[in-house]
Amino acid sequence: AYGDMENIRSAMNQGAFDFTTKPINLEDLERTIEKAAEQIAFIKQAQKEHTQLESIQNDLHVAQEIQQTILPKTFPPFPELQSFDLYAYMNAAKYVGGDFYDFFRIGHDRLGFVIADVSGKGVPAAIFMAISRTVIRAIALTENSASMCMQRSNNILCQESVNDMFVTVFYGILNIHTGVVTYCNAGHNPPVLMKKDGSVSKVPTTDDMILGAINDAAYHEKELKLSPGDNLFLYTDGVTEAMNEKHELYSEQRLLENCRTLAGKSPKEVVEKITETVGEFVVGAVQSDDITLLSISYKG
CATH class of the missing domain: 3.60.40.10 (PPM-type phosphatase domain)
Structure with a gap:
């Protein structure tokens, strides 16, 4: 983004966080890197929770089968x-x-x-x-x-x-x-x-x-x-x-x-x-x- 506020606003409205302005402002660059790191951490956590959810669902399926065999x-x-x-x-x-x-x-x-x-x-x-x-x-x-x-x-x-x-x-x-x-x-x-x-x-x-x-x-x-x-x-x-x-x-x-x-x-x-x-x-x-x-x- 070359100082064009309309361009910057459009990028932000679309959810962009991994952009910097030129000339580069080191404080802005630091915030961008922090946001990128946060996003990566969020994705990793989501993947971990997804794996845990799949494991729970598998356990529930087994529990369902066991309960059905009881009856x-x-x-x-x-x-x-x-x-x-x-x-x-x-x-x-x-x-x-x-x-x-x-x-x-x-x-x-x-x-x-x-x-x-x-x-x-x-x-x-x-x-x-x-x-x-x-x-x-x-x-x-x-x-x-x-x-x-x-x-x-x-x-x-x-x-x-x-x-x-x-x-x-x-x-x-x-x-x-x-x-x-x-x-x-x-x-x-x-x-x-x-x-x-x-x-x-x-x-x-x-x-x-x-x-x-x-x-x-x-x-x-x-x-x-x-x-x-x-x-x-x-x-x-x-x-x-x-x-x-x-x-x-x-x-x-x-x-x-x-x-x-x-x-x-x-x-x-x-x-x-x-x-x-x-x-x-x-x-x-x-x-x-x-x-x-x-x-x-x-x-x-």
């Missing part, structure tokens, strides 16, 4: 048993989530099933999710009572909880010969009972505390009877609190209305259809919470 994926899970059918699905709002479902045989005539939602999202929730699932499953396999399983699990999770994390849980035990379900609801959304005749209702709650909050809390249990053709549909609040671009919630009422149209459908059809209706409702909006669904139909 049962084989359906039907017990093809040798013809008295019931089961299907479940989980979609995390981030790479990893805090929701989980689980199911397992207890002896020869019972099926334990769980759906749960850990407070928070992301990696901390995913870690506490893994701990919660392990604790609940380990106790459930040796504990005949749904309420005692929740009580013992709560006492352990209270010791493991960090930053006041907690988990809501619905745990049920299905007698595969009689259709009787003994259950305990630890602060979770009430499941939907879908009768063969098309009627739907929310499963009465046991009014129990979330797990991981208060040590030595008492838990209770109730029973319901599934008749052949009935379906028990469990979900997390990522379903009912799914929000569209107008900030409207999917809601329990909309869930019940959609469940009413699915009487007699298989668990896989129920889960896929409800997932589809949620997707159609929130179309265009960002998923804000993990979505998990589990459906059990009793055949008798």
Whole structure:
């Protein structure tokens, strides 16, 4: 720039910092060199942070794969048993989530099933999710009572909880010969009972505390009877609190209305259809919470 202010101004407006005027002013040259050094340092730092971000993303992908392997994926899970059918699905709002479902045989005539939602999202929730699932499953396999399983699990999770994390849980035990379900609801959304005749209702709650909050809390249990053709549909609040671009919630009422149209459908059809209706409702909006669904139909 030969003293032409318009030329200098044009260069500066375009972001130039590596220019000097003629005749050379040593103070200006010093500032130019300092700015160039700052720019180089900024680029190096950006490259370093980019490499670190790629490493974190790779770690999250691995964590996502690990979490997915934790959740049962084989359906039907017990093809040798013809008295019931089961299907479940989980979609995390981030790479990893805090929701989980689980199911397992207890002896020869019972099926334990769980759906749960850990407070928070992301990696901390995913870690506490893994701990919660392990604790609940380990106790459930040796504990005949749904309420005692929740009580013992709560006492352990209270010791493991960090930053006041907690988990809501619905745990049920299905007698595969009689259709009787003994259950305990630890602060979770009430499941939907879908009768063969098309009627739907929310499963009465046991009014129990979330797990991981208060040590030595008492838990209770109730029973319901599934008749052949009935379906028990469990979900997390990522379903009912799914929000569209107008900030409207999917809601329990909309869930019940959609469940009413699915009487007699298989668990896989129920889960896929409800997932589809949620997707159609929130179309265009960002998923804000993990979505998990589990459906059990009793055949008798």
